[in-house]
Amino acid sequence: MIYADYNGSAPICADVKEYLVNRLENGPFANPNSIHQLGQKTLMGMENARAMSAKLLGCLPKNIIFNSGSTEGISHVFYSVLNDAEEGQILISSGIEHSAVVKVCQHWAEKRKLELKIIPTLENGVIDLNTLQGWINEYGKRIAAVTCMAANNETGAVQPFQEISKAAQKDSIPFICDTTQIIGKEVFSFKECGADFAFLSGHKIGALTGSGLIMAKDVTRLKPFIIGGGQEKDLRGGTQNYLGNETIAVGLSYFEKMSQKLQNLREARDNFEKRIKDKFPEVVIISESAPRLASTSYISFPGIHGQAVQIELESQGIFVTTSSACSDNEPSTSKVLKAMGVTDDVGRGVVRISLGLCSPIEWYETIGNAMIAAYEKLSKIKSY
């Protein structure tokens, strides 16, 4: 079996698995807010995880608020930043954001009567930084917030988030950066990223699903989001997911340990794409010319439905995804690809192969064989 949907969810990584087996065997299991010894021991374990995560993410423990994952974190931060925004202020987002950001931007734009401006996307899947910089110069302090992801979940295209941070900082405009896909796939530092707020999702880095965190330059800018027992600096009430939070630190250390493999993974991905293109020159590699996550490949054979390719691969035990949102069984081009100006013929054909640092490099050989067989079979059917 080859699992090639890491951008959807990464499997629990080897070190996290080992950690959990030990942890479940030995405990302690207690409420980290209890004053007895077991509670304090649990709390200490979780606070160690916060300190270790902070070190590995390039921030301080005080910058981290644990939560259930990025969707929650994004909702929390936008609520904190935009709840007091004034009618007529501007909210800037991009056309390639995850629905967690898209929907929350629409919500706050409607609720606070903000003008929502969408940064155009270049053909290679990277946002048009010049337009954004122009808007920041033109509108300055009228802008309530700028949001843009660090790496796109479909294409893997890495966005110029450091430049965005610098541009936004000039006018003290809050910059909210959805870093969900870049963490655990490229070397990342919150400090160097420069954003005011960033996010981590446990299930994207090989830690437990249902765990996650917000990184905030200044946590006092966050408002209480879940009212309860005062946990997480009174910002997110509720007994903490201490086991999940501990696995975040282990997952991040695993990435650090394995990160020298990134270059090999990138080369294997590039060779795999070249092999497919040499065989089928009509194949399109989405975001090929952009800086891209080493582990993501987004391929389309125009005229062959991505879902048909996905089914062929699955019959060989290879699990990939397509981007198509299906309505009435009519696959359609994703909004990300539309923002890039990709035609429907290409957009309906895409298949996303996303691996991780623990995937054997040889998998690309097997996936390549299966893709070639699928394209050969399906292009014959297409030509009848």
Ligand SMILES: Cc1ncc(COP(=O)(O)O)c(C=O)c1O
């Ligand atoms: C870019 C991006 N942002 C946010 C999310 C939401 O993350 P979570 O599943 O932790 O809520 C995802 C998950 O697919 C994502 O890829």
